[in-house]
Amino acid sequence: MLLRIVSILFPLFALTALGYLVGRRQRPDLSHANKLNMDVFVPALVFAALANKSFHVADFVPLLGATLFLVGGCGLAGWALARGLGVAPRTLVPPLMFNNCGNLGLPLAVLAFGDQALAPAVAMFMVSNLLHFSFGAWLLDHSISVAGVWKVPSVLATLAGIAVGLLGIEVWAPAMTAIRMLGDISIPLMLFALGVRLTESRIGELRLGLIGAAARPLIGMALALLAMQLIPLSKSEQALLLVFGALPPAVLNYIFAERYHQEPEKVASIVLLGNVAALLFLPVALAIGL
Incomplete structure (x- = not known):
């Protein structure tokens, strides 16, 4: 079991670590590559996964x-938690609410559960993505148009695709x-870009960073276990949901915090330490789910 978990996680963290090393040494500007990924490669991946005869959205309603x-x-x-810690909810809520289900979640689902897991993983990614670009953006700036x-x-x-x-x-x-x-380009580029992006993050507040890094997967896994009791899911869907719950905060949270001037240093700490903590929490989720 340990060897299987290591074999699943190694490619993910190897590509991310390579991106981090290249980012530290060369400081590459991936802004255009990231835009291409979000505007072309990821949409191609999503469309290819959903425009499939074997994909029926009605089958995934419980998982969604x-x-x-x-x-x-x-x-x-x-x-x-933010109210209890005396932290601005706009600072803490998005990193706990929106996880790294794109950069890490999609490749992890395929490596852990096979190609058949891509379509449901994409469906879960889109739920989070849709909420992040609508409610998440509105939370940071109430004047933004959700439309x-x-x-x-x-x-x-x-x-x-649907x-x-x-x-x-x-x-x-x-x-x-x-x-x-085109879609095949997106996942390795996501992982590499994640490593480069982490070189730009700084630990602005260690205490809040550690709390957020631990709270994100612990709360996520606890809610996943609760959802399993309340919603009828297949064994494979339960495993996907548990791994989804254990994922670290999305790097996009830092980008949004910087864009809307919502204490980006604190959010960067949560994101950076959260992705490091994934080395601990993801093996736990896989050990339970496999």
């Missing part, structure tokens, strides 16, 4: 409900191959 329960529950727990979330390419790819699947439209095989090839 459990994901929504988990994300919302983490937000409420983050608000209560803008429908302009996000990955959201449009989700709607297009529509193609529901209507039974068969995409020309060579075109689908090209789309899958």
